[in-house]
Amino acid sequence: MNQPLNKEERARLRRDQIITAARICFRNHGFHGAGMAEIAQMSALSVGQIYRYFTNKDAIIEEIVRRIVETKVNHMQFKKGDLQETAAMLSHRLMAGDPQEQEIDHALMLEVAAEATRNPTVARILREADDKLFGEAMDMLTGIRPDLNQAQLAVWVEFMAVMCEGTAFRRLNHQKANPSLLNTFYLALFTTHLPASEDS
Amino acid sequence: MNQPLNKEERARLRRDQIITAARICFRNHGFHGAGMAEIAQMSALSVGQIYRYFTNKDAIIEEIVRRIVETKVNHMQFKKGDLQETAAMLSHRLMAGDPQEQEIDHALMLEVAAEATRNPTVARILREADDKLFGEAMDMLTGIRPDLNQAQLAVWVEFMAVMCEGTAFRRLNHQKANPSLLNTFYLALFTTHLPASEDS
Known part of the structure; x- marks a missing residue:
C-alpha cells in the first residue's frame, strides 16, 4: 500500500x-x-x-525556465565539453535529451525571448537563466582547462552559447548545408581554437 | 503644389x-x-x-518579414562579406542599420519564430525568408570566391547565419565576455577557416 x-x-x-x-x-x-x-x-x-x-503567470514562466535551465546544466555536465559530440550535435541540429520534451523546451524559450522584449519580469527571468547557465559552463570548463584564464574561458563559453542558440533558432528552417561537411568544419573550428586538454 | x-x-x-x-x-x-x-x-x-x-493578420506578418529580409539583403550586399566588420559587429552585438528599427525588427523576428512553432503559415513565411537570405548570401559569396564550390560555401553561409542569429538572440542577455577579446577571437576564427580572397 x-x-x-x-x-x-x-x-x-x-x-x-x-x-x-x-x-x-x-x-x-x-x-x-x-x-x-x-x-x-x-x-x-x-x-x-x-x-x-x-502568484501569477510570470511565476509559472519563471519555474518553467528554471527547470529548462536545470535540464541544460545536467546535459552540459554529462557531456563535459566533449568537442566531437558538440560538433556532431550542432551540425545535425540535434538537442540533448528526450526529443519531444526538448522540442517543447525550445518553443517555450522562443516564447520567453519574444515576451522578454516587452515584459521586464520575463526579461529578468531570461537574463538570470543565462547568468546561471553561463556560470555553470565557466565552472565546468575551469575544471577541464585550469591552464586558461577566466577571460579566455568567457570568450569560449560565449562563442559556444552563440553556436548553440543560433543553431537551435535555425532548426525552424530547412538545413541547406550538408550536415557531414558542417560537422567536419565545426570540429576543425573547435579543435583549432580551443586546444585539446593534456589528458584527452 | x-x-x-x-x-x-x-x-x-x-x-x-x-x-x-x-x-x-x-x-x-x-x-x-x-x-x-x-x-x-x-x-x-x-x-x-x-x-x-x-486578407488577414498572417498576410501582414508576411509583408513585415519580406521587408525585414529586404533590409538584411541590402546590408549584406553593402558589407560584401567583410570579415573584419562582421567580427566587430558580432562581438559588440551590433546590428546593421538604424538602431531603433533594428531593435523592432529583432523583436518581431523573435515573435515570428515563436509563432512559427505553432502556426504553419508563419512557419512557411519564416522558412521562405531564410531560403531567400541564404540564397542571396550564396550568390554574394560565389561572386567573391569563385574558387570555392557550392557545398563549401553553403557550410560557410550556414555557420555565419548561426553566428548572426545566435548573437542576435543573445542580445537580450548581459554580455559576460570581453567584447574586444571576443572580436580578436572571432576574427582569428573567420580568417583561419575562410581564407582571404586573392585581391583583398
Whole structure:
C-alpha cells in the first residue's frame, strides 16, 4: 500500500501538475493566448488552487525556465565539453535529451525571448537563466582547462552559447548545408581554437 | 503644389501606413495581443480598409518579414562579406542599420519564430525568408570566391547565419565576455577557416 503523501510531497506534486499543464498551454497558444483558467482546466485543478502555488503567470514562466535551465546544466555536465559530440550535435541540429520534451523546451524559450522584449519580469527571468547557465559552463570548463584564464574561458563559453542558440533558432528552417561537411568544419573550428586538454 | 497621387501610389502609401502601425502593435503586444482593430486605429484607417490591402493578420506578418529580409539583403550586399566588420559587429552585438528599427525588427523576428512553432503559415513565411537570405548570401559569396564550390560555401553561409542569429538572440542577455577579446577571437576564427580572397 502507498503511504499517504505528506503536505510537502503533495505541494511538490501539485506544482509539477501545474507546470506540466502550463507547458502544454503555453506551447499551444503562447503566453498571451493561454490563461490561468485554461491552465487550471488542463491540470484538473481550480484556478484558486493554482494561485496557491503560483502568484501569477510570470511565476509559472519563471519555474518553467528554471527547470529548462536545470535540464541544460545536467546535459552540459554529462557531456563535459566533449568537442566531437558538440560538433556532431550542432551540425545535425540535434538537442540533448528526450526529443519531444526538448522540442517543447525550445518553443517555450522562443516564447520567453519574444515576451522578454516587452515584459521586464520575463526579461529578468531570461537574463538570470543565462547568468546561471553561463556560470555553470565557466565552472565546468575551469575544471577541464585550469591552464586558461577566466577571460579566455568567457570568450569560449560565449562563442559556444552563440553556436548553440543560433543553431537551435535555425532548426525552424530547412538545413541547406550538408550536415557531414558542417560537422567536419565545426570540429576543425573547435579543435583549432580551443586546444585539446593534456589528458584527452 | 504636389501632384495628386494616382491609384497605385495611394495603395502603396496605405500599405506602408498599415505595416508601420502593425509593426508597433505586434512589437508592443505580440501577434496574439494585437488585433486588426488596434492596427486599424493605430494606422488611422478603418478595419474594412485594412482588409482591402491584407486578407488577414498572417498576410501582414508576411509583408513585415519580406521587408525585414529586404533590409538584411541590402546590408549584406553593402558589407560584401567583410570579415573584419562582421567580427566587430558580432562581438559588440551590433546590428546593421538604424538602431531603433533594428531593435523592432529583432523583436518581431523573435515573435515570428515563436509563432512559427505553432502556426504553419508563419512557419512557411519564416522558412521562405531564410531560403531567400541564404540564397542571396550564396550568390554574394560565389561572386567573391569563385574558387570555392557550392557545398563549401553553403557550410560557410550556414555557420555565419548561426553566428548572426545566435548573437542576435543573445542580445537580450548581459554580455559576460570581453567584447574586444571576443572580436580578436572571432576574427582569428573567420580568417583561419575562410581564407582571404586573392585581391583583398
